[in-house]
Amino acid sequence: MRRLSHAAKVASAAALLLLALSPAALAEAPAEQGVRFDAELRALSAVVACDGRGFDEARFDAKTVAAHCEALGEIFGRYDEQWLAKARPFFAELVPQGLPKTVVYPFGGADLLTALAIYPDLTELTSLSLEAGGDPRPFTTLDRRKLNKSLRLHRQFLDKLVTVNHSRTLDLARLKGDPLPSQIVFALVGLATHGYEPVSLRYFRVAPEGGLHYLTAADIAEGDAAVARLAGSKRNRKLAELFGSFELTFRRKGAAAAPIQTYRHISANLDDAHIAADPRVLKHLQAKGKIAAMTKAASYLLWWRNFETVRRFLLDNVQWMVSDSTGIPPNYLDDSWEIVTYGRFRATAIRGSKEGEAAYREAWSTQPRRELPFMFGYPSKAQHPHLVVTRRK
Numbered sequence: 001m002r003r004l005s006h007a008a009k010v011a012s013a014a015a016l017l018l019l020a021l022s023p024a025a026l027a028e029a030p031a032e033q034g035v036r037f038d039a040e041l042r043a044l045s046a047v048v049a050c051d052g053r054g055f056d057e058a059r060f061d062a063k064t065v066a067a068h069c070e071a072l073g074e075i076f077g078r079y080d081e082q083w084l085a086k087a088r089p090f091f092a093e094l095v096p097q098g099l100p101k102t103v104v105y106p107f108g109g110a111d112l113l114t115a116l117a118i119y120p121d122l123t124e125l126t127s128l129s130l131e132a133g134g135d136p137r138p139f140t141t142l143d144r145r146k147l148n149k150s151l152r153l154h155r156q157f158l159d160k161l162v163t164v165n166h167s168r169t170l171d172l173a174r175l176k177g178d179p180l181p182s183q184i185v186f187a188l189v190g191l192a193t194h195g196y197e198p199v200s201l202r203y204f205r206v207a208p209e210g211g212l213h214y215l216t217a218a219d220i221a222e223g224d225a226a227v228a229r230l231a232g233s234k235r236n237r238k239l240a241e242l243f244g245s246f247e248l249t250f251r252r253k254g255a256a257a258a259p260i261q262t263y264r265h266i267s268a269n270l271d272d273a274h275i276a277a278d279p280r281v282l283k284h285l286q287a288k289g290k291i292a293a294m295t296k297a298a299s300y301l302l303w304w305r306n307f308e309t310v311r312r313f314l315l316d317n318v319q320w321m322v323s324d325s326t327g328i329p330p331n332y333l334d335d336s337w338e339i340v341t342y343g344r345f346r347a348t349a350i351r352g353s354k355e356g357e358a359a360y361r362e363a364w365s366t367q368p369r370r371e372l373p374f375m376f377g378y379p380s381k382a383q384h385p386h387l388v389v390t391r392r393k
Contacts, residue, residue, distance in 0.1 A: 034202045034214025040136035041184075041201040041248070048139075048151065048180065049188035051197065051253075061144040068151040075155065076193060079162040084117060084193070086374040091118045091322075094389070099292045099320050104128075104285065106310055107298035107326075110183040110265055112190025113162075118294060118322060120194065124262045126288075128281070132240035132267045133203065134181025142179060150180045157182075158189060164375070176236065183265055187248055197253040199260060203246045206266065210283030214247075240267065270301070270310045285313055293318045296377025298326035300352035321390045324377030328390060329356035330363050338393050339363055343372035343386035349379055360388075 046055040050069035101123035105115060108127035115125055142150065157175060175182040184201070191198055204212045215223075223242035230238055244267030252258040268274070268281045275282050293314060301307045302314075303326075311328060314321070321327060325345055333339070345364045348357055364386075375385045 034204065035217055035220060037136050037201045037203075038199075040140060041188075041198050044136065044139060044181070044184060045188045045192065045198050047147075048154065048185050049192045051188070051192045059140065060147065064144055064148050064151070068148075068155065072155055072158070072189075075159050075162060076189075079193070083162065083374050087117050087376075090373065094322070095119065096320065100290050101292075102126075102288050102290075103292045103294065104288070104314075104318075105294050106270060106314070107295055107301060110185075110187040110190070112187045112263060113193060114190075114296065115294065116190055116194040116196070119292065122261060122292075123259075124264070124288075126264045126266060126285070128266045128268050128270060130267065130269060131183050131265075132244040133183045133246035133265055135239055135243045136181050136184060136201065138179040139181065146179065150178050153178055154180060154182065154185055158186075181243070184246065184248070187263060187265070191250050195253050196250045196261075199249040199251060201246060201248050203243055204264075205245060206280040206284050208280055210280060210285075210287050212247075212284070215242075270307060272306050272309045275309045282309065282313065286317070289317065290319050291317050293321040294323060295321075295327055296324045298323075298377075300326050300348065300350065300356070302326060302328050303353045303356040318390070319392055323388055323390065324386060325352070325356075325360050325380070325388065326377060327388060329353075329359045331355045331359040333390070336393055338391060340370075340389040340391070341367045341386070342370045342388070343376075343380075344369075344382070344384035345380045345386040347381035349381050349383075363388075 042053070043055055043060070045051045046053045047060050047065050048068075050065075050072050055065070095118060101119075101121065103115065103119050103122045103125045105111065105125060105127040107129055108115070109129045109131050110127060110133075112125075115122070115127075119125070139150075153175065188198060203215045205215070207213045220242070223238070227235055227238050227242070246265055248263045248265075249260050250263065251260050266281055266284070270281075295302070302311050311332060314328060315332070325348060330339060341364045346361055372385045372387050376387045380386055
């Protein structure tokens with residue numbers, strides 16, 4: 001992400017692209033395709049993710065945006081040098097040809113920064129986590145002071161994220177009350193970093209049979225009416241429910257003929273009790289067939305007995321998976337699987353399970369040392385980077 005070179009452009013290119021952002025300007029496709037929030041998407045990408053494109057300077061203060069983009073450019077200049085320059089060639093050699101182009105990333109949030117470093121040519125990526133996508137509309141009404149505050153908050157989060165290569169629950173909680181749709185922002189930053197551009201943004205809910213129902217103007221109006229009757233945490237929960245899951249399409253920047261790639265984020269609790277009570281998300285995942293997968297910094301949830309359903313889904317459908325030690329530990333793998341370890345691991349930095357820790361420790365101790373030149377998710381207890389490939393034999 002070469003934002004330092006974009007900063008001057010951001011301040012001067014406003015006239016190139018005037019965005020119509022009012023609710024009346026939302027172009028709705030046929031009802032089954034839902035409302036597209038493309039104007040908000042382009043504005044977020046220019047103003048917050050600093051993609052170098054023009055924006056409506058009458059609506060967003062150019063000096064505030066330029067200062068933000070310069071600071072963000074410094075953060076991601078460091079990220080490019082310290083992580084991406086090492087990780088991109090590593091994964092280019094590691095990931096085999098012929099894998100499914102459909103990728104599932106449980107407990108991942110909107111981590112396109114990592115996903116596109118590993119699977120740059122994916123056709124479809126689905127991440128799943130508790131975090132909601134967020135309402136894109138309030139962003140377009142922020143005054144200079146509120147915009148600056150929100151930009152600074154997200155910049156601080158991204159700085160921590162790229163420094164340690166994982167997000168903390170405490171930091172994510174600070175973003176919940178902010179008017180920026182944080183998960184959309186993180187996805188757009190990932191696109192800008194890897195040289196992609198956003199095309200469209202829609203929101204959806206998973207239908208009972210596992211298909212996707214894209215939100216229509218009527219759905220959103222009904223949701224807005226319900227939100228208007230609420231306050232405080234109840235209001236926030238309702239908004240998170242309405243704008244929880246989203247679909248963002250994208251392509252290579254400046255390549256109009258490039259294939260459209262699809263990223264979906266589903267806001268969901270993946271523990272066994274929630275999936276049993278509402279199996280829509282599981283049905284949606286099962287319909288994908290064979291997949292590639294990834295996870296990192298996942299709080300060791302895949303080690304625990306109360307996440308058996310999502311673990312079983314992965315074991316039934318994954319062909320190849322990359323993770324840190326928060327992936328599926330060897331004690332859950334039968335003889336049809338093999339793992340390949342990188343870096344160093346003896347113990348977890350946060351609580352996992354004794355069985356999983358022992359199984360991974362044995363795997364690392366019995367395999368040859370393979371170096372890992374960058375951090376990937378959590379460090380081990382001794383602060384060593386580590387990574388594991390889990391694949392079908």
